[in-house]
Amino acid sequence: MIKAIRGTRDLLPPETALWNFVESTAREVFRTYNFQEIRTPIIEELQLFQRSVGEETDIVSKEMFSWEDRPSLKREAYEVKSPEGTIVGPAPAEARAETKTPAGSTQRTYLALRPENTAGVVRAYIEHKLWDRPGVQKLYYIGPQFRRERPQKGRYRQFYQIGAEAIGPPTAGSESPLRDAEVLEMLATLLDRLGIKNWTLELNSVGCANDRASYDAALRQALEPVKARMCADCQRRAVTNPLRVFDCKVPEDQPIIEKLPRISQYLDEPCRQHFSAVQEVLKAVGVPFMLNDRLVRGLDYYTRTAFEFTHGALGAQNAILGGGRYDGLSEALGGPQAPGIGFAIGEDRVVLALQETAGQLAKPADVYIAPLGAGMNREAARLARELRQAGIVVDLGDESFRLKKSLETASKLGARFALIVGENEVQGGTFALKHLGTGQQQSVPRSELAGRIQSGEQK
RNA sequence: GUGGGAGUAGCUCAACUGGCAGAGCACCGGACUGUGGCUCCGGACGUUGUGGGUUCGAUUCCCAUCUCCCACCCCA
Structure with missing residues (x-):
């Protein structure tokens, strides 16, 4: 019997009614904030993710489905035709091998299934010169993403994200703390509308490029004398990615981690003001949040505001959505200055959190x-x-x-x-x-x- | 990628130290030719995840492999 491959699954009725409910609720809520839908390809050039998400991140370095694109080829050699001329299948491997472009073609293209959607949206923003449209571009997407991880509850190789991005030239107000607060308030509204109880918003600022560099140096320096006493993972992190030390859950390491310098101490004045402005608006609109200066995100492009909504009863995968600001991403991809903020909701996890209250949805x-x-x-x-x-x-x-x-x-x-x-x-x-x-x-x-x-x- | 647990009918689960693979629910048909839910009777249910091995004989023991679950890792 042929079965769905590892980490993928069929969504069947009546559960699909729940997925539709989640998606239609998201569309309705996004609509009232004037976000509009964008659909980008599931396949992109590998480079896109290397340059945005970051080559050293786990996502790019070990979790992507990627492959080398076929060199240019003669179509006929790739297809087996029936007598009537209809294509019935690919040619045998030997036949294909012969037609591969010989020497001279140095163009190798590597493709990847998207592991997240922000990179694709920003790519489209640049490609279609969306900065020429009025105001901040407010775009949302719903669709499958792919990461080659070991599957677990709430974690699949093909999973679904609902996300949105507010991106544009600084003159359009894309950098404003009001954008951050607006997005966060929208998320709170969406979770409430979905009927998700007991969510927690954890908030941090990871600063801008300058802050990050000096903080990274300070952190490495502070870790140097103490890392020998820490767990094996932390010793590794201290070298590869010191920020991630804050993710450590080993009890013995906690006193050491408590004494490490925090990013909040290294924020420059503009970042500091930006962050407190975000908090002021959140308080004004009544969205509860918790500051967590240990919250770090695993994608390189994040700057300033970083956040996560968590939910109990999801097991180890308790993050229901995450996101943040990415003020340098467009430039990193060869585009103009276009600060932005966005998030991605783990739709699978939302559905999981809603499972108990599911029954009544089937019509x-x-x-x-x-x-x-x-x-x-x-x-x-x-x-x-x-x-x-x-x-x-x-x-x-x-x-x-x-x-x-x-x-x-x-x-x-x-x-x-x-x-x-x-x-x-x-x-x-x-x-x-x-x-x-x-x-x-x-x-x-x-x-x-x-x-x-x-x-x-x-x- | 690492460690642990589990895979038996569509679903939930049984099967003693290795001896004919079962129950409930669900499904289909009949009792009942134009009146559902209740009841009764009957039926189909399966390469025991897959592939090897040991054995007269394997769901059971051994090896490999796949998948799911839990934790790590990471993230949504």
């Missing part, structure tokens, strides 16, 4: 039409068409079914009404409409059926 049919006896399928189909045009959700049986079976099926499917279409009904022009909740049945003229079904619960 069964309003009416199940039971054609009864030879020739009744035609009549049933005509009626179904009429009712559906009135916006009613209709399911159809088959004239070969015994009435008992039809009613049983209707009731199992959760339909509110069963509509019997038999010889008697068609001749008399009135149809037996049975409310499956109460068991009450009435004879209803054709013209009144839609109205009767729509008036719903009343019997």
